Amino acid sequence: MFLNTHSSYSLKYGTMDIPSIIAQARALGIHQLVLTDINNSTGAVEFIRECGKQAIFKEADEVQKGNIPYQIKPIAGIEFRRDNQLLYFGIAKNKEGMRELNEFLSRHNIENIPLPDDAPIFKHVFIVYPFVKTFSRDLRKDEYVGIKSSQLNYLYKHPILQQQEKLLIWHPVTVRDKITHRLHEYLRAIELNTLLTMVPEELKCNKDEYLISEAELTSKFEQFPFIIENTQRLIDACDLSIYFEPGSQPISKNRLAYCKEGVEADKVLLRRIAFKGLGYRYGENNLVAIKRMEKELRIIELKNYCAYFLITFDIVRYAMGRCKFYHVGRGSGANSIVAYCLRITDVDPIDLDLYFERFLHEKRTSPPDFDIDFAWDERETIQNYIFKKYPKWHVAFLGTMSTFKDRAIIREIGKVLGLPKAEIDGFTDPTRERENSLNPTYKKLLAVHQHMKSMPNQRSIHAGGILISEEPITYYTALDLPPKGFATVQWDMYEAEAIGYEKFDILSQRGIGHIREAVQLIKQNKGKDIDIHDFKNFKDDKKLNGILREGQPIGCFYIESPAMRQLLKKLKCEDYLTLVAASSIIRPGVASSGMMKSFIERYHAPDKVVYLCDEMKEQLKDTYGVMVYQEDVIKVCHYFAGLDLAEADVLRKAMSGKYRSKLAFEELVNKFFVSAREQGHSEELITEVWRQISSFAGYSFSKAHSASFAVESYQSLYLKTYYPQEFMVAVLNNYGGFYSRWVYVHELQKMGAKVHLPCVNHSDEVVNINGDDAYLGFIGIQGLENKFITGIPCERNLNGPFKDLEQFIKRTQITLEQAILLIRLGALRFTGKDKKTLLWDIYNYLGHKQKRPNSIELFNLEHKEYSLPVLENSDIEDAYLELELLGYPLNFKMFDFLKTGYRGDIMANDLHNHIGKTVKMVGNYVCEKTVHTIKNTKMWFGTFLDANGDFFDTTHFPNTTPVYPFGGKGCYLILGKVVEDFSFPSIEVLKFAKLDIHMNPVAVN
Structure with a gap:
């Protein structure tokens, strides 16, 4: 009888999740229910599946109570709204009806066409229009009018009675009770971006839109029995039982x-x-x-x-x-x-x-899946290929469903309540939590927050998951068209798995872009072809492994971060297998559990490793008795406890929290102990092995995944080792990696390249390299418009180098403001004039005239030249300009800005000779990492470069650094104790201060 039920998938409208709707319906003895969410079918299959699940779960309890178990008959459809106005809702007669509804909505979503006032003719769908006093149209086959009990008085002498077989009970369901109706009002205010008190009544649901018993509902229509009969007849004509699948696996x-x-x-x-x-x-x-x-x-x-x-x-x-793309399967x-x-x-x-x-x-x-990574700017080509190869409605992106986040909810609720921004900011400030807890307004916000925090907020698109379907995907979902331009299902990966879809993960990462472009640049600049897939021939290269051992692989995928560089030096890593292990134990869960430290200790003293038993020694000898990978859990369960490999993997997965059957898990655990005893192991040994497995499994990482990362790391390292300049240019052109851009420019200079500032006669959009000369690209200039970033090199390539300032202006049609940017950075130095003279000249050309027409001059009219006095310029002034326009000075170190000439008592490469001593150092800030201690206090790890350009690392403990220590980019004076961890030296900071710099002479004047 309930033909129009909304779940929380009716975003910012419905208030109940699907299990709650079904549970409440069962409690009221409801036998049929139609889910019709607004402009989506996200929950349709979940609703059908959950009705069956709840029937199974409740059956035993109901039999014991003497009740007759039953299953709610699930029916699904879609409610169609345009500009918040209800047009009609469709109810699927069968699976084909769901496809018709989904494809109707999908076409309008994908083609961005407004929904029509009247529904089209469907073959397997009932269409229900809302009753209004003025309703006067003739209804076609399978079209009906839904009327609320409160509207029955309007039927007196109403023309619709001439089609009385078309009238149905209409009792929309949106809320559970008065409390959730208030929640609904908050959701509507958030959706409409207005105050709670300003939401129009017609854009909210009625307060009586909640489930009641079927008897109570039909009693409201007892004067019109034909309406009850019509409604029941429609429900009886619907059958979606085909969506029920026997067995636990779809x-x-x-x-x-x-x-x-x-x-x-x-x-x-x-x-x-x-x-x-x-x-x-x-x-x-x-x-x-x-x-x-x-x-x-x-x-x-x-x-x-x-x-x-x-x-x-x-x-x-x-x-x-066809594409010559490089990929990584991981x-x-x-x-x-x-x-x-x-x-x-x-x-x-x-x-x-x-x-x-x-x-x-x-x-x-x-279902398992492959993760295939492509370069960040090539993935879309692959996606286009997939979408063109497979038929329409048979391929789509996987969706995601974001929920309201904690601070975001507080902000949204505060806005609809009309609170001032400053007050809302205070409520979202974690440092004021105790003060806020006493505030009655904050308590009100928290009360709403409790109801809203796990609700769906908006649909989005998965990072790279693609579904390729045997039957049309529209049997299971309507499709959206997000900004990326590919059809996208309306549910996420968890629902996809529950329905029976395995996704194809087409992902991207910048590390692949580094490798791809480096290979291209090596071909252009050195004339050499590199087979970067020939991994076997360079994984044992001593030169590569020497650089790996030193822990200086800046720019190399996955191994350049401070934490990874430290680990490589602590391990003295110099081979592929050790790097594979390092890629796994660097993960936060493994590191924080103490297993990383244990592995390093055993790695350096393998003769002292004591194994629990022969099986553990045999299976874990490569990792010195420490479980490093998920495969180690499988091996121990198989060879130590005697489980078969399939059972071992199920147990591994269950311990990582990805197995839903608690009973099946307990049976496997019991089998582990029974089988291990049958192998002849003592109870004490079995207990200890199980303790290690259970404490590790949740943190574990697939060895294959680590190996994939290690292969790519070696490929990057090979390129950096033998072609360092081309590789670093490729890193810059693919937007770097872990560090800021200036770090990679600094590395490029260290590699022997002569790096030049942008020049209109030499630079391209991105960094280019010819021999040892590298010119920074126009993309890095802050404030330069895209049309000039692309247009200047395009014009130069078409018509030759620019000869003078006047020709440059005429050929590029550059504006005054944009020309000033280039002059200040020195990009017009080809003219032979200094910056200040050029600034005079540019004003002479463009400063007092109307905008130049966008056309080429027929005749070259010479411009009058003026004689100017000598204008002074300084290196520090240029450095400040580079800092402003590039974000870093190119040929002027940050140390050169300092008022002091002091550069520290020792340098980074001498730290190992001062272990245990307190030293003073001066470092140029590179990056930082904040972590929380067990006592919930903060500590920091810093990374710096010394005056020689070498890295060193700092630790800032809470007792010596009670507040956030860093003050942005610049140089710092550091007093601290040199400590060593597995031969890796670092500084435990005692005192820390940012050093004063010379002011910009232009600002001073």
């Missing part, structure tokens, strides 16, 4: 076959290209690889994953072939030899002893 909705000929053809094709790739990776007669390949292919075929592998292979083949997919031979990944699973079961096994219930 049937896969992904594309079933890559080949047109079907699944069997996929098996043949996958086997053929996999074995062809095996020859490329391992040679023709590698029996170990062949055996592993056969094992994986059997499981892939058993789990119907051939199409998934082939579609991913097709994406990678397109990227590598994640647990790198555990697969099939993926390695298909060149989806560059990680050798045999070399690293990676378990395929970590990616896919016979008992796995959740």
